[in-house]
Amino acid sequence: MQEGLNPMEKISDLFTTKLTIGVTGFSRSGKTVFIGALAQALVCADAWKQKTGQGPLAQFGPLERGQFRAARIRDDVHADTPQFPFRQVRDSLATHDAAWPQATEGISRLVLDLDYHTTGFYKRIKTLRIELIDYPGEWLVDLPMLEQSYAEWSEQALALAGTELRSSWSEPFFAQLGRLGTGEKFDEEQAIKLTGSWAGYLQQAADYGLSRNQPGRLLRPGALRNSPVLRLFPLPEVCRDSPFGKGMEKRFEEYKKKIIKPFFREHFKHIDRQIVMLDLLRVLQQGKQAFDEMVETFREVLPVFHYGRKNLIPWLGGTKISRLLFAATKGDHVTRGDRANLEQMVRRMLSLVDDRNELRSQVADYEVMTLASVRATEDRMTVKAPKREILYGRPAGEGKASQWDPGGLPLDMPPDWATVFFEFYRFEPPPMAEALSEGYPAINLGKALDYLIGEDLK
Structure with missing residues (x-):
């Protein structure tokens, strides 16, 4: 039980299911935005209960089935450890002059209690507590x-x-x-x-x-x-x-x-689910050397996510991660037709990294998807023929939003660098007046959450 809780809360904790979700990625991969946007979407989920398939948690099964009731942020749990700065992140994105939040440093936690109705003849209200652990991908490189x-x-x-x-x-x-x-x-x-x-x-x-x-x-x-x-x-x-x-x-x-x-021993043994944020677009923009280095880095650090009968890192003592999600972030920085290509690029990159099929043979369940935790662009089409998909948004350094063509993503992996034509624009978040009551517009945020915990809320 947690210190500082009143007796009723302590009793309630005994009947609360708990899950720990690790969130990692290299600098600028979108960890901070993901955690902040996810928490805000859960807190504001009530605004979308009558609008199936809409809102930041679209494709989150428990919400669309009507099971999900409410989410509460629990500042009193682990009150003696570094807390994820949820309110600062939320407020930096919810103002008229919205800006990407400051990156977090070191390990921090955010705990939420999710109340939901069980399925079946005898419906009950139960609670799933999720603890999001934010840790730097740079630490994995060691x-x-x-x-x-x-x-x-x-x-x-x-x-x-x-x-x-x-x-x-x-x-x-x-x-x-x-x-x-x-x-x-x-x-x-x-x-x-x-x-x-x-x-x-x-x-x-x-x-x-x-x-x-x-x-x-x-x-x-x-x-x-x-x-x-x-x-x-x-x-x-x-x-x-x-x-x-x-x-x-x-x-x-x-x-x-x-x-x-100590970092691996003390933290990995407690993680039940894991999401790895990949900023593949920025690496692609920098060219072959940056891409090759990322592939090699993941080849070296991937064993930490291996689990099952063969533990490649014996001193870890085994991990209990049951679901592993690789998320290609900034999905709103490519055109709509290229989002599937971005996901496919990550799958092919993982094939290069995992050339011995160790991940696929030892990980019970892993998935890849494109993600934009806070959407900074709109999908549009050019007016004149030949019509093509473009993005509407405001890149860093630009005074106002307008139309931008980022080019297309390469379909080959590794890419033919001589033919790559892709421009990575770092779009700034637009003003989102309704964010405090409705959450932020997103791409696949609900789908990612459904993969990580959807089965646990049935």
Whole structure:
């Protein structure tokens, strides 16, 4: 039972079914918007009860069958842990000058109680409690480090930093590294400076859309910001035998033991359902190198979602995830006809990543769909022939909304990069005057929720 609840609430909790849903994705993939929009849609679901197939929760079976009654946000549950900033997210999108909310950092939670009618002859009112756990996808990228020594990780990280696409961002770090003596004693001030340069390089790579950025906690430190254990970066072989190098090696092992393993052990064992947000459109815009890196990143981190008889990560002790959803976000940034293509691209990308069929053979139930948690565009057609689908919205930097043609998505996977013609416009949210009472317009938000929990509300 939760501390701080009154006796009646404690008794009620005994008869409440509970589900934990993990929500993850890399920076700008849409985690924050998804959680905020989903919670607002559930709170406002009553506005759509007589309008089957409409509203943000269209295709959410319990609502369309008339079973769903109401949702309540439970601030009193886990009141001593970081809470997802639902009201700030809601308000940033619900004003006349609507803006995308600030990204969350670290782990946070949002708990909702969903009241519903059971089916069958004896109908009863029951409660399903869902706990949404928001955690950064950047933390998943650290998983491969567990199987590496400091020397192996350093060689790999430095080689990646020296590639053509990344070299301009990592140049300040390499310049500073060049001034490090081969017999250098371990010095915390020196470590702070080099960590700052390495973190700056990682942030620039992440802002571009690249995903293999380690240590992931440097990008999303959460409660560990400024902690000595995060003063970690790779060193070339010539420096690794020095006292400074030995100090870094010790810190590398400490990072694995105290940061990476506890995160997976303490959080994954509690997750019942999982949604992974994929911003494939932004990666596609950046081209082949960014796309190839995303594929390789997912190939390395996908084992954490494996479960069943063969646990590929024995120290995890098994997970209980029963449903896994891969959501291609920003579905409103492509034309209506391309949304099915976007979903198909994700399926084909997963086939590239899971070339040994390990995911498909070990995951009991997983799905792929296109998603726009808050819709920022309208679907329109050109007036003049040949008529074609276009989008109506306001990209960042534009003063007003107008018509935009993003081009078409490639059908091949991997794409023929010489023939890719797609323009990713980062559309801003439009004013949504009715959002506080009706929720935000969305694409497949109700369908995603139905996949994750629909069967649990029967």
